[in-house]
Amino acid sequence: MAVISYRQALHDTLREEMLRDEDVFLIGEEIGVFEGSYKITAGLLKEFGEKRVRDTPIAEEGFVGAAVGAAMLGLRPVVELMTINFSLIALDQIVNHAAKIYGMFGGQTSVPMVLRTPGGGGQQLGATHSQNIELYYAFVPGLKVVAPSTPADAKALLLASIRDNDPVLFLENLALYNTKGEVPDVVEPAEIGKAKVTREGTDITIIGYSRMAMIAQQVAEKLHAEEGINAEVVDLRSLRPLDRHTIVESVRKTGCAVVAEDDWLTYGIGAEIAASISDGAFDYLDAPVRRVAAAEVPLPYAKPLERAALPSAESLTTAVHQTLEAVGRRR
Numbered sequence: 001m002a003v004i005s006y007r008q009a010l011h012d013t014l015r016e017e018m019l020r021d022e023d024v025f026l027i028g029e030e031i032g033v034f035e036g037s038y039k040i041t042a043g044l045l046k047e048f049g050e051k052r053v054r055d056t057p058i059a060e061e062g063f064v065g066a067a068v069g070a071a072m073l074g075l076r077p078v079v080e081l082m083t084i085n086f087s088l089i090a091l092d093q094i095v096n097h098a099a100k101i102y103g104m105f106g107g108q109t110s111v112p113m114v115l116r117t118p119g120g121g122g123q124q125l126g127a128t129h130s131q132n133i134e135l136y137y138a139f140v141p142g143l144k145v146v147a148p149s150t151p152a153d154a155k156a157l158l159l160a161s162i163r164d165n166d167p168v169l170f171l172e173n174l175a176l177y178n179t180k181g182e183v184p185d186v187v188e189p190a191e192i193g194k195a196k197v198t199r200e201g202t203d204i205t206i207i208g209y210s211r212m213a214m215i216a217q218q219v220a221e222k223l224h225a226e227e228g229i230n231a232e233v234v235d236l237r238s239l240r241p242l243d244r245h246t247i248v249e250s251v252r253k254t255g256c257a258v259v260a261e262d263d264w265l266t267y268g269i270g271a272e273i274a275a276s277i278s279d280g281a282f283d284y285l286d287a288p289v290r291r292v293a294a295a296e297v298p299l300p301y302a303k304p305l306e307r308a309a310l311p312s313a314e315s316l317t318t319a320v321h322q323t324l325e326a327v328g329r330r331r
Contacts, residue, residue, distance in 0.1 A: 028080030099142030201232030
């Protein structure tokens, strides 16, 4: 078992899948000669050539549309969108074509493509380059949306996404690229739509995805070490399909829940999770579900303001304390 970065896990998986299946090819801005804005595709142009690592103009609608067509004809394109913010330019191709072709054509053709794209704030990239707009896509039937938080899950979910016959939006958070973790020598594709309980607990359930799943794990470990609070952590891993069963079973056990997300609070992913808990575990709840999310503002550029607007370990810890105090459980 090796300890590698999230970035390296993505790179290695792309290379392995390109070696395994010659129908897999990469397409996107600056992924070839420049080796990608985040160096995920470093060395792949030299190894596989221009036919399978295709640099494109700055025209997201064009190259996402080309990938949809290629997927319909039997190839397996992996699109790199430089940032999820730029996916808005290709919204018609993603929502009105990739997501709907299988259903509109009565299952006669599939669209087996992956759209890899990073998002998230904290890098001082300004309001139009720092958004978490995954809700736009998790809302759409016909798409699958995954959001791994660890290098091991990044590899397992990317394997699953490339081999899936449906279009998959593969979310990466910029803050995760340099994080490291253990990755088994042999990784099997993950089950898309299956959450993971990354820490067992009995006092409260903390639910998150992507960067906030990592933060939740850190907060849970610190709460246990310093205060004896035994928090259970659920990493969603997949936003569509959403594993409501694992969420509900965890909250039925602990009786309390806090949901942490990097997007905005209103209409956010956390609202759907809270509704799912209400549907499936209402009689087990000892306190209302609390939500931790970004401030509802365009993300500021100034570092202190940006930091204040983003959810953090401190804001998540406060929400856990408030929930447990409401039911008299805090030690």
